[in-house]
Ligand SMILES: *Cc1c(COP(=O)(O)O)cnc(C)c1O
């Protein structure tokens with residue numbers, strides 16, 4: 001009876017249900033993403049008090065499909081994922097001309113990206129069912145999250161990343177002790193190879209969207225936003241618009257699920273509008289949104305925002321529904337707009353990697369298109385730290401002045 005609320009899985013495409021004790025990734029019939037099914041009836045009757053001393057996503061244990069981690073990873077980074085700060089930079093807020101701007105700073109997670117939420121849940125699940133080696137394909141952040149948090153609890157990891165991944169992300173993987181394979185190819189090829197390796201070697205697969213527990217971790221940011229902003233942000237009075245950078249589509253699907261559960265539980269009145277932001281050169285989901293279909297055609301991804309460079313999104317259908325079912329929209333942004341957003345976030349004291357800055361670039365487009373106006377509040381998810389990709393940041397700003405070590409030289413340069 002370790003997981004009383006976890007009933008099983010349901011395919012998001014065909015609705016086939018599966019029991020909770022099977023080791024499952026996607027639907028065996030149609031490869032659809034599996035939703036974890038939770039029994040929330042008890043919670044609807046009696047709202048739990050969340051443990052306020054728990055400054056991590058583990059405070060939401062009553063809403064998670066895994067058992068209490070207990071002593072596992074206590075006093076390690078494994079237990080410090082989530083509960084990230086929410087900022088409201090006044091100047092940036094004024095320049096956007098909206099009612100209130102919020103920035104959820106996911107760069108403050110232990111390995112500096114949103115991916116830590118997913119990896120924490122996947123690792124907990126892996127240890128529950130007693131698997132050995134954990135593996136993931138990654139553009140860099142998912143791998144770092146898996147490797148770092150698994151290292152914290154003494155577990156082995158294998159990561160397949162595209163050879164072109166930013167150097168800092170690769171260094172992070174190696175420092176955390178992962179066995180790293182840099183694939184001569186793109187992220188999608190790294191995904192295919194990782195799935196073959198899982199099949200061949202019996203490893204446990206964390207791949208984003210493929211492992212149902214990634215979404216369960218990612219939904220927890222929705223609870224934090226609700227706790228921080230209160231009910232009014234989810235009523236008719238102050239409708240919230242949430243901006244999320246989208247690659248595979250798992251973060252936006254997770255946020256959707258988290259908010260849906262809060263509605264289901266009667267703790268909020270309505271869902272916030274979810275806006276997905278994709279790079280123009282990697283916009284498979286945004287295109288399907290524009291075409292009004294759920295059929296997602298692969299693209300040849302081309303963008304400097306490596307974390308959202310995806311040809312074949314692993315969680316595209318749920319990511320489309322997240323936006324369609326909340327009255328949001330998909331926006332596409334150019335790489336120059338992403339670089340400009342890195343500068344603007346920097347002026348607010350926030351250093352974002354390109355994919356994270358894309359969310360702000362998307363909000364600016366939404367304001368231009370009058371999807372968000374002066375009466376609206378918007379929340380931008382800063383999904384990863386700028387230290388993850390320093391060369392990209394350098395492209396966003398002018399070079400520093402190099403001078404002789406004399407005051408004269410400073411005066412001359414001023
Ligand atoms: C993974 C990632 C994203 C996109 O998340 P998806 O679930 O792939 O849509 C955005 N930003 C950063 C920094 C990421 O690491």
Ligand SMILES: [Zn+2]
Nearest residue numbers: 011014027032
């Ligand atoms: Zn199915």
